[in-house]
Amino acid sequence: MTLALIFACSTGADDTGKQDGTDEAASSCDRTETSLSLDEVTPLGFSAAEVWAWLEGTHTTSFSLVEDEVERDLAITVDAVGTATWVDLEPAESTGGIEPAMEAWCPDTLEIDAVVDFEVSDGSFAEQWTLALSVDQVEAASARLEVALDGLSGAYTVPEGMTEDCDTSNFVFEQSYSSGGGPSGELMLWCEGTDGDVAWAGQDQLGVWGEGEFE
Numbered sequence: 510m511t512l513a514l515i516f517a518c519s520t521g522a523d524d525t526g527k528q529d530g531t532d533e534a535a536s537s538c539d540r541t542e543t544s545l546s547l548d549e550v551t552p553l554g555f556s557a558a559e560v561w562a563w564l565e566g567t568h569t570t571s572f573s574l575v576e577d578e579v580e581r582d583l584a585i586t587v588d589a590v591g592t593a594t595w596v597d598l599e600p601a602e603s604t605g606g607i608e609p610a611m612e613a614w615c616p617d618t619l620e621i622d623a624v625v626d627f628e629v630s631d632g633s634f635a636e637q638w639t640l641a642l643s644v645d646q647v648e649a650a651s652a653r654l655e656v657a658l659d660g661l662s663g664a665y666t667v668p669e670g671m672t673e674d675c676d677t678s679n680f681v682f683e684q685s686y687s688s689g690g691g692p693s694g695e696l697m698l699w700c701e702g703t704d705g706d707v708a709w710a711g712q713d714q715l716g717v718w719g720e721g722e723f724e
Contacts, residue, residue: 569584654682
């Protein structure tokens with residue numbers, strides 16, 4: 510497997526071998542949450558109810574694995590949980606140390622909670638997730654979901670040898686939804702490992718699904 514190299518560093522940096530600042534990057538924005546009713550108009554100019562008007566229901570498209578490029582039918586059903594959150598993000602104040610070269614990008618967003626069923630026709634994936642979809646425009650939504658390698662309900666397993674050099678690994682489902690184009694996304698394998706005194710991390714694409722139809 511050829512991994513896209515994300516970072517490498519000397520294990521002398523700390524006991525885990527990860528770069529200093531890895532966790533800081535994830536917390537570079539201060540987050541303030543406000544619960545909203547579905548009908549409440551956000552500062553972006555639309556409500557969660559307007560998003561649900563097109564998003565809730567069954568989306569159909571094709572799914573293929575990189576290993577065989579065979580197209581399979583995929584049905585994604587999105588059901589509203591009934592809760593929404595306005596997320597105000599602001600660049601975090603510096604706590605000392607090296608100042609970033611540029612201020613973090615922290616766009617405000619609407620998050621809507623959903624139950625998502627992800628079912629591929631051959632049984633390779635038969636998943637159900639409860640997650641928060643991020644919405645920054647009324648006609649699009651997205652989510653990033655990490656799943657343990659043994660956390661799938663479907664029959665899919667990672668091809669032999671792909672994780673043999675990984676100390677830790679998991680699936681990443683990158684999901685996008687469009688009112689005009691349907692669902693799309695990528696299934697990635699995230700992998701972390703060490704090579705001597707160097708720690709590394711990367712990801713490799715396992716599968717893709719494309720824009721489909723909305724029912």
